[in-house]
Amino acid sequence: MTSAGSAGVHEHRRTLSQGTFAVLLTLPGLALFAAIVLYPLLSSLVTGFFQQDLRLPGRTFVGLGNYADILGEGFWPILRHTLVFTAGATLAPFVIGLALALALNSGIRGGGFLRGLFLFPWVIPGVVVSFLWMWIFNANYGVLNGALLRTGLIGESVNWLGEPATAMIAVIVTKTWTSFPWIMVMLLAGLQTLPPELHEAASVDGAGAIRRFFAVTWPGIRSIAAITLLLEFIWNFQHFDTIYVLTGGGPANATRTFAVAVYDDAFRGFDLGHATALGGLWMLLLLGLVAVYLRLSQREAD
Structure with a gap:
């Protein structure tokens, strides 16, 4: 393999490594976002299709009834x-x-x-x-x-x-x-x-x-x-x-x-x-x- 080809491979590996490192850096923030924002949001949207009383256990599916x-x-x-x-x-x-x-x-x-x-x-x-x-x-x-x-x-x-x-x-x-x-x-x-x-x-x-x-x-x-x-x-x-x-x-x-x-x-x-x-x-x-x-x-x- 020529020196130019070898340099290209090394450059590709270095770029891939930098991209992976960037993803790893964002994972804690994404996990925190999913835990305190995304999950409660999706859970509340799902709850809108149920009849649920805070004083009683369980809930009943009512579809679009609440809306x-x-x-x-x-x-x-x-x-x-x-x-x-x-x-x-x-x-x-x-x-x-x-x-x-x-x-x-x-x-x-x-x-x-x-x-x-x-x-x-x-x-x-x-x-x-x-x-x-x-x-x-x-x-x-x-x-x-x-x-x-x-x-x-x-x-x-x-x-x-x-x-x-x-x-x-x-x-x-x-x-x-x-x-x-x-x-x-x-x-x-x-x-x-x-x-x-x-x-x-x-x-x-x-x-x-x-x-x-x-x-x-x-x-x-x-x-x-x-x-x-x-x-x-x-x-x-x-x-x-x-x-x-x-x-x-x-x-x-x-x-x-x-x-x-x-x-x-x-x-x-x-x-x-x-x-x-x-x-x-x-x-x-x-x-x-x-x-x-x-x-x-x-x-x-x-």
Whole structure:
């Protein structure tokens, strides 16, 4: 065998050895993924085809019965509540975060201090934030009612968390206070990548602030804004702690979203089959959102 042929064989063996080593390196991670993610996921999907009570042993196969019950009873109100909460808790903090990012990017005095101050709501645990706003919205001694009564904007205390017309608004306000800081940081990072020469040229051409925003600023941050909005939408679509602590899905199921409904069915109604079937439908909707996110990410990479 020639020296060139021998070198090729050795190169092939070395490449094969490197590939095998790479597979061996990924095996622990794959095993952990299969144990804590894949197996529970598949097991729960299978459970959706059974009638299973957490208080009783055994289970009974019902096929698509759980799914039929869900689609025939409360699926559409739950979907509507989830979409209302998700849309409100995504658009409101985005508008606030964008406004603050523009203000901080303009070189406002004390911008560094304000940036750190605005990040404060983001670092507080979600349950703590929920209890804080529960106190603010309290009908008897809440800060919000006290301020509105003193200014004469309301004539009597409002039960913000106890009325179907205001409960969802209160939950969205609470989630907005938690979410706007990270959106502000993401958009501010995008704004700081824009060349200042573009704004200077637009100003020389006579463009005002609004014109410069739509002609220069927004096209420059449109991609990061789209990804930020989509990520926030996905996270809000599966949000649980704020809603559960503030209202528990009430009043009159006015804030009952997928996350709350799955928890209630499993751990209050003890109907594991019904809960996992609802979770399966919820997961399908989330997979659609994830597919859109991956598509946007791939477009940006290309």
